[in-house]
Every structure is written in C-alpha cells, then in structure tokens.
Amino acid sequence: MSYLTQEDVNNFGHEIIDLIQRGSRQAMAPVLDRLEERNELLNDRLAQVTQDNLHRQVVAAVPRWSEINQDPRWLAWLQQVDGLNGTSRQALLTRAVQEGRASSVIALFKDFEKAAVGQPAQPAQPAWAVPTYRGTAQSSGRIYSRSDITRMAARRRRGEFTDQQWLQWEHELIRAANEGRIRGALDVATGCQP
Numbered sequence: 001m002s003y004l005t006q007e008d009v010n011n012f013g014h015e016i017i018d019l020i021q022r023g024s025r026q027a028m029a030p031v032l033d034r035l036e037e038r039n040e041l042l043n044d045r046l047a048q049v050t051q052d053n054l055h056r057q058v059v060a061a062v063p064r065w066s067e068i069n070q071d072p073r074w075l076a077w078l079q080q081v082d083g084l085n086g087t088s089r090q091a092l093l094t095r096a097v098q099e100g101r102a103s104s105v106i107a108l109f110k111d112f113e114k115a116a117v118g119q120p121a122q123p124a125q126p127a128w129a130v131p132t133y134r135g136t137a138q139s140s141g142r143i144y145s146r147s148d149i150t151r152m153a154a155r156r157r158r159g160e161f162t163d164q165q166w167l168q169w170e171h172e173l174i175r176a177a178n179e180g181r182i183r184g185a186l187d188v189a190t191g192c193q194p
Contacts, residue, residue, distance in 0.1 A: 029158060033151075036150065036154060037147060037150060037151055037154070040147045041147050044146055044147060047184075048184070050100035051097075051100065053100065054097065054100050054102045054105065057102035058102055058106055058109070061106045061110075062106055062109040062110065065109055068109060068113070073116050074112055074116075077089060077116070078090040078093060096108070141172075141175065141176060141179065142176070142181065143181045144173070144181060144183065145182070146182070146184045146185070149173065
C-alpha cells in the first residue's frame with residue numbers, strides 16, 4: 001500500500017518526495033534500531049525459557065534421560081531412519097530440541113526405551129544433551145551477547161564503522177566464538193543454544 005498518490009508526485013516532484021523519504025528513514029533509524037535490539041533481547045529470552053521448559057518436561061517425563069543419553073545403543077538408534085517419516089531419528093531429535101517441542105523429545109526417548117528392552121547398556125558420549133562449549137583457560141576477553149552482536153551490526157549499517165574497524169570487530173567476534181565468549185551462542189554441532 002502506497003501512501004503517495006500520483007497527484008502528490010505531480011504536485012511536489014520526485015526529487016522532493018525522495019528527499020522527504022530519505023529524511024524520514026534517517027529520522028526513524030534510531031527508533032528502528034532500538035526496536036530491533038529489544039526484539040533480539042526478547043527472542044533470546046524466549047529461546048532460553050523454551051529450552052528451560054523443554055528440559056524440565058523431559059526430566060519429569062523421562063527420569064532416566066541422562067543415563068539413556070550416555071548409552072551407545074541410543075546413539076546407534078538415533079542414526080537409524082524413523083519408519084514413519086523417513087528421516088533419521090537424530091534429525092528429528094535435533095529439530096524437536098531446536099523448536100522446543102518437549103512432547104516429541106519425550107516420545108523419542110520413550111520409543112527408544114521400548115526398543116532397548118533386554119539389550120545390555122554401555123555408557124558413551126551424550127547425544128541429546130546440547131553440548132556447551134567451554135572456552136580455554138586463557139580466554140579472558142570480553143563476553144558478548146547475541147544482542148551485542150546485533151547492535152554492532154546495526155551500527156555498521158548506519159555507517160559508524162570504517163571497513164578497517166569492522167574487519168577488526170569481525171576478527172574479535174571470531175576469537176570470542178572460538179574461545180566460548182558469546183553468551184547465548186548456538187552450538188556448532190547441534191545448532192541449538194546450550
């Protein structure tokens with residue numbers, strides 16, 4: 001929907017209308033940036049609450065989930081393709097965790113428990129637990145949040161950084177990610193928040 005009519009263009013001309021539109025965009029940029037930052041903070045909080053709720057529900061419904069999660073039979077079972085939808089169970093589990101669908105995660109654990117009856121258990125590395133990257137002991141730099149990163153990107157869009165300054169920021173961001181200094185970062189292996 002356009003608020004401008006052909007009559008407006010005829011009366012004021014393209015140049016004046018363009019000038020007004022650019023001025024409006026410039027005047028609204030700080031407001032839009034603040035809204036974008038607030039939205040990012042709310043999304044981060046929602047994701048954290050969703051993951052907390054998922055964990056709480058899984059613990060309540062599958063008290064042995066931690067033990068199961070270290071069972072090599074579980075790992076092998078997750079690599080198999082689910083007969084109902086033709087997708088690997090690991091992909092189903094990862095998607096359910098990412099989307100915060102506790103009922104799907106619980107169903108996978110319950111299905112495994114039924115399938116594993118009578119098979120001997122052996123401990124291994126966890127598959128369902130979202131791995132948390134821990135930085136090295138020498139990482140002592142600033143810890144960034146996803147909101148910090150969003151704010152920096154908004155500042156870049158506004159032209160507040162030279163190319164050289166932005167390149168330095170990118171290098172710092174990569175170092176921070178490698179050292180585990182990004183709060184709320186997604187795990188590389190799972191695509192989920194720790």
